[in-house]
Amino acid sequence: MTNSTQDSAVDRTSQLEEEGEVAADYLEELLDIADLDGDIDIDVRHGRAAVEILAEDEGSLKHLVGAGGEVLEALQDLTRLAVQVKTGERSRLMLDVAGFRAQRRTELAEVAERAVARVKESGTEVALEPLNAFERKVVHDVVAAAGLASDSRGVEPHRYVVVQPAAE
Template sequence: MKKVTVSGKTIDEAVELGLQRLGVDKDQVEIQVIEEPQKAFLGLIGGKPAVVEMKVKPEPIKEAILFLRDTIDKMGISASVEKEERHEGIYLNISGVDMGVLIGKRGQTLDSLQYLVNLVANRQSENYLRIHLDAEGYRERRKEALETLAERLSSKAVRTKREVRLEPMNAHERKIIHTALQNVKGVSTYSDGAEPHRRIVVVPK
């Protein structure tokens, strides 16, 4: 974190000098007044300048990306991270070799990384940020696979007239299944069980 201590005849003057040194705007810094200015007695002795300490506020997304890159390096994976802004939030797309290790079984490692990255970003942010992690298009492939699974199991439920219970999934993946089947005639869905073993049940009507 960049920090400077500056002085000036007034607090405003000291702040302006600090902003020039740091090369940032006022809304990008935290300002702490160390000493108030004091006028000299009879204009001759005892005068003191204003002294302020100024710190550049951390940028949440930048901090999150730095954390992610450092974590990937420590995992021994050679990869790059690209930021993409979408209407549903910020996406950090990871590409490189050994992505299977980073994704983990059913995306569990990727989900854990995403959770940690969001913690880092929101520790630095005044407003809640939502950051999504993806690796070599895994999220879209997984979504398509879950939608295909949902279609197949809904057909099975209708054909056998019996409930079909899916494997445990996280909340995001359960939402994909619910959404895929919400307009399918002949079936309904509900979630059953407690985390992390919560699963979807497909029910024939």
């Protein structure tokens, strides 16, 4: 790595750490307003700031996830906006609450692996249920790792992934 490349990587990491700090401040204020107890963990993963709200009683945070994670998605969007307002840069940070996304990632990987097996067995494409952008990305990654193809079809909020046989 050249010095300028190293400097660029260091600058990017410190920018992501700053995003995490701004997000943590925003979320701490939100937790105070909502009178919820929670700890905030900040990290940099996969080239993104990663922030997670944790609590000893994770059930106390269920309102921040919502059924199927829709409240979590909205909270992530609001947090990204708060970071953008403060830094002037568009944020791609990932927010998790009480391990919801981590658990969902595991579930989606299993769904994707079953779809891959069905496509390999039948040779025909398999369409999955509608998924949000985070969920589609997880599926696309699993499908690509298995050597098959996939694409997203439909229009939000009914966008879904189709797993296809590998291109010849």
